[in-house]
Amino acid sequence: xxxxxxxxxxxxxxxxxxxxxxxxxxxxxxxxxxxxxxxxxxxxxxxxxxxxxxxxxxxxxxxxxxxxxxxxxxxxxxxxxxxxxxxxxxxxxxxxxxxxxxxxxxxxxxxxxxxxxxxxxxxxxxxxxxxxxxxxxxxxxxxxxxxxxxxxxxxxxxxxxxxxxxxxxxxxxxxxxxxxxxxxxxxxxxxxxxxxxxxxxxxxxxxxxxxxxxxxxxxxxxxxxxxxxxxxxxxxxxxxxxxxxxxxxxxxxxxxxxxxxxxxxxxxxxxxxxxxxxxxxxxxxxxxxxxxxxxxxxxxxxxxxxxxxxxxxxxxxxxxxxxxxxxxxxxxxxxxxxxxxxxxxxxxxxxxxxxxxxxxxxxxxxxxxxxxxxxxxxxxxxxxxxxxxxxxxxxxxxxxxxxxxxxxxxxxxxxxxxxxxxxxxxxxxx
Ligand code: IMP
Numbered sequence: 001x002x003x004x005x006x007x008x009x010x011x012x013x014x015x016x017x018x019x020x021x022x023x024x025x026x027x028x029x030x031x032x033x034x035x036x037x038x039x040x041x042x043x044x045x046x047x048x049x050x051x052x053x054x055x056x057x058x059x060x061x062x063x064x065x066x067x068x069x070x071x072x073x074x075x076x077x078x079x080x081x082x083x084x085x086x087x088x089x090x091x092x093x094x095x096x097x098x099x100x101x102x103x104x105x106x107x108x109x110x111x112x113x114x115x116x117x118x119x120x121x122x123x124x125x126x127x128x129x130x131x132x133x134x135x136x137x138x139x140x141x142x143x144x145x146x147x148x149x150x151x152x153x154x155x156x157x158x159x160x161x162x163x164x165x166x167x168x169x170x171x172x173x174x175x176x177x178x179x180x181x182x183x184x185x186x187x188x189x190x191x192x193x194x195x196x197x198x199x200x201x202x203x204x205x206x207x208x209x210x211x212x213x214x215x216x217x218x219x220x221x222x223x224x225x226x227x228x229x230x231x232x233x234x235x236x237x238x239x240x241x242x243x244x245x246x247x248x249x250x251x252x253x254x255x256x257x258x259x260x261x262x263x264x265x266x267x268x269x270x271x272x273x274x275x276x277x278x279x280x281x282x283x284x285x286x287x288x289x290x291x292x293x294x295x296x297x298x299x300x301x302x303x304x305x306x307x308x309x310x311x312x313x314x315x316x317x318x319x320x321x322x323x324x325x326x327x328x329x330x331x332x333x334x335x336x337x338x339x340x341x342x343x344x345x346x347x348x349x350x351x352x353x354x355x356x357x358x359x360x361x362x363x364x365x366x367x368x369x370x371x372x373x374x375x376x377x378x379x380x381x382x383x384x385x386x387x388x389x390x391x392x393x394x395x396x397x398x399x400x401x402x403x404x405x406x407x408x409x410x411x412x413x414x415x416x417x418x419x420x421x422x423x424x425x426x427x428x429x430x
Pocket of ligand 1: 128129224226229239
């Protein structure tokens with residue numbers, strides 16, 4: 001498929017990095033299209049564990065070129081650190097293998113300070129952001145006062161633009177939030193240095209990708225966050241500030257509408273969330289502890305970016321059906337099926353109770369989930385360890401029934417199931 005979009009079908013952290021890693025083997029380009037270093041992908045190769053926040057995780061394969069699209073907000077210091085980290089691990093990452101869109105925006109310390117100040121001022125109503133300056137950076141983009149990567153090609157103009165932006169943000173920090181002002185000269189010097197280092201990577205990535213598709217090459221668009229964190233389609237206001245749903249891939253990469261896009265929706269076999277906001281199937285107690293893990297293993301449910309313990313719950317098929325609709329998902333990947341082994345029974349939310357009636361779809365999207373009571377179906381669990389299973393037919397019968405019920409309710413086939421953190425611990429359905 002020329003264009004494949006991998007999308008989180010839940011609240012982020014579905015294990016998309018794993019699936020990207022698998023599909024990137026055959027891709028010519030791997031591209032991020034929205035968000036910034038609020039994302040966190042853990043990728044394992046042998047005994048090396050990579051935690052990437054910005055660089056598309058597919059670049060750890062020898063072939064694909066990494067693209068940071070126009071939809072991104074990029075902290076240049078974090079990006080340089082990641083480039084360094086990946087190079088240290090032996091992956092050649094030069095401007096031929098990594099390209100930054102001229103139209104992507106820079107995150108500055110001003111955005112990070114504003115993120116903290118705004119969260120503090122919200123008090124109990126805080127969003128629970130990753131504190132990476134994401135919201136404020138999109139804010140300056142939308143108010144047309146952002147600084148774009150294009151500007152780093154003109155060093156004097158760039159320094160002035162950074163100076164101007166921090167001056168305005170300092171006013172806001174001081175007058176609106178009573179927070180400390182930032183030291184402007186230091187930031188300008190630091191950003192001039194970043195600009196010099198990153199200038200060779202800047203190009204019109206939309207043009208690069210368009211030409212690639214015209215010449216029959218393949219692109220893997222790597223979604224970050226998840227459907228329910230989408231600014232328009234998620235659990236507003238507990239969302240991120242961009243559109244990480246599949247249509248965002250076109251806008252965020254500078255590609256036009258086209259037919260035949262493969263949209264892979266990645267969902268965890270249960271459900272997790274970091275940050276605040278509604279979560280109808282959330283559970284507490286011993287089952288929650290089992291699903292979350294202790295934090296000792298890197299695959300346990302603790303935020304890759306923030307280290308916060310994730311909230312956990314049962315798989316919610318009302319929300320998954322919604323994700324299918326707003327993304328145009330045409331195949332599902334279910335991750336972490338192995339974690340469900342050993343549970344006596346598994347609950348699957350197949351509808352909600354609302355105003356005395358049972359519903360399968362939300363009347364007004366997921367922003368206000370409080371009035372909806374999940375309706376669970378109880379399915380049999382299994383004891384077998386799934387981590388060494390590689391064929392669909394070898395899965396225990398209750399596991400296959402669980403997957404079959406998910407397909408039945410969503411109407412979408414599951415093509416990939418992951419059963420462990422290693423590259424080869426996947427079942428690909430023929
Ligand atoms: P922000 O994107 O840092 O503004 O955070 C807004 C909301 O999105 C918070 O609830 C974050 O926890 C959540 N969030 C942002 N990025 C991710 C991600 O990559 N995975 C999971 N949650 C995320």
